[in-house]
Amino acid sequence: MELIRTKDLKHEYIKRDENGEETGRVCAVDGVDLSVEAGQFISILGSNGSGKSTLASHLNAILFPTEGTVWVDGMDTKDQSNVWDIRQTAGMVFQNPDNQIIGQIVEEDVGFGPENMGIPTAQIWERVEESLKAVGMWEYRKHSPGRLSGGQKQRVSIAGVIAMHPKCIVMDEPTAMLDPSGRREVIRAARALNDVEKVTVILITHYMDEVIYSDKVFVMDKGKVVMSGTPGEIFTERDKLKQYRLDVPQVTMLAYELRKRGLDIPADVLSSEDLVKELTSRYSI
Amino acid sequence: MILEFKDVNYIYDPDSTISSVALKDINLSIREGVFYALIGHTGSGKSTLIQHMNGLIQPTSGEVLYKGMSLRDKNADLKMIRSRVGLVFQYPEHQLFETTVYDDVAFGPKNLKLPKDEIDARVKEALILTGVDESVWQNSPFELSGGQKRRVAIAGVLAMKPEVLILDEPTAGLDPGGRDEILNVLKRLHSEEKITIILVSHSMEDVAGYADRIIVMNKGHIEYEDSPVQIFRHAEELKNMGLSVPQVTDVLTRLKSKGWPVKDGIITVSEAADEIMRVLGKA
Incomplete structure (x- = not known):
């Protein structure tokens, strides 16, 4: 069942100077379609x-949409x-x-x-x-x-x-x-x-x-x-x-470095447990 | 020795029913030119400790010395010491207030009543060191991104020409890009400008990658003061203190428990990759 849905959601913040005159707009959310x-x-x-x-x-x-619609459990915000x-x-x-x-x-x-x-x-x-x-x-x-x-x-x-x-x-x-x-x-x-x-x-x-x-x-x-x-x-x-400006978990980074050095392990390793499992099942000492 | 703590104790609200001990028997030497990280659980006394370093808080007993002079001494020039021992608080961007980035950074040096060209030189140097692009120097600081604002706030402290720069969780709330920018600024200040850095952080990965020495606080006292490699050998103890080890250190510990003959004291990604290749005989 769909609980949250956004359709073409836009949100603009209006910038104003000290006299309240509009000086510009910032589109913080720009056409988001999301389904949860x-x-x-x-x-x-x-x-x-x-x-x-x-x-x-x-x-x-x-907040309410400048454009588009958000439904939460079927209700329009x-x-x-x-x-x-x-x-x-x-x-x-x-x-x-x-x-x-x-x-x-x-x-x-x-x-x-x-x-x-x-x-x-x-x-x-x-x-x-x-x-x-x-x-x-x-x-x-x-x-x-x-x-x-x-x-x-x-x-x-x-x-x-x-x-x-x-x-x-x-x-x-x-x-x-x-x-x-x-x-x-x-x-x-x-x-x-x-x-x-x-x-x-x-x-x-x-x-x-x-x-x-x-x-x-x-x-x-x-x-x-x-x-x-x-x-x-x-x-x-x-x-x-x-x-x-994002990153990957440090373990995923380590898996990437090991692949670069020629090891055969998957790229989508996300936790310490998984990396250890992959290494010990594929390689033996 | 640029800063020294001798038997420092600090009690909040002494002689009252709500009195609580924040610092217990602190003995600590901060050496010039070293990059320190200060870690500890929330409420372990980190913030109280750093506020002692430039005399914002005076110890209940014991003393703090700056280059051998007690901060309690009547002759101690606290104003001068505070420009030498710069403190960047949490969320320092909340303290920006001037109309332009340039003026905000100039505020401290202006208060020192320096000549105009000296102020100008310091402001420019500080903004360049923190990587704030010249195109925004005349903009309002409030129009900048979170990471930029924070670098402007750090520039404001740098313009005072500190010998020691203390930062209380300077990367909290920043995206990974902003975090790396701040940490690289600190690295540059340390290696090129020879500034002593004390970085308060909750990120074990950051601390492992940047610090020469780590100070671990627990319940108001100093539990360890050592190199990162030595500190992160205490995985179990750190966990019990509400801390942790870098993820890669955890991976190697787990491999070791499976019988892999990996070395202890691995704290960065590249070291970990090299070590795994070594034990597999592929190095």
């Missing part, structure tokens, strides 16, 4: 300014009466965890969303419990968010979104400010939500090694989707990615 199936794990890559965040903001009706339903369908997690947490204690923060939706109290507590358990933060439910690590805060933000039972969660660089273990925690939580809870995940990131588990990767450049495919298909196009 329910239950998929999707990643979006692209350089700074390529339009990723603008595109993401269209998926839960923070341009129709004002759909806005609240769309935001409950597609939740959003942002880069800075400190800007997203409002509660004094963790469970209160996670309960805030469902409470706003008018969910009965008993059910709110059920949702808080299942959401915190889904991201592995249940034992911290009585803690103050201010004292948590970055990765823990970001998982609380994710729990706050899933407590609203969205069908889809859009994460805009959720790991940019985290240390390596914080990144691991957040990516693990996102994968678990997708695997176990069947929540559709759309992940925007600059870390190439975070997208290797996706069903599909989209690469954006200058407002357009310029590549799409499985992680294996995307990361074998190293030179093309460089042109778009």
